[in-house]
Amino acid sequence: MAEQYNVSVANYIVRAGSTDQVIIDVATETNAGIVVIGTVGRTRLKGKLIGNIAVF
DSSP states (O other): OOTEEEEEEOOOOOOSSSHHHHHHHHEEEEEESOOOOOOOOOOOHHHHHHGGGOOO
């Protein structure tokens, strides 16, 4: 997917943990000027079962 949208893989960070804290930690560690979070448009049920951080 990164190649499809011409995004360097170096820009990908995957980390487990509490969503709000992980976002803050990674943004701080990388000196991010902006944080972009995407979604795949899951329904409420799928979002509950699989997870959906964009609704956080």
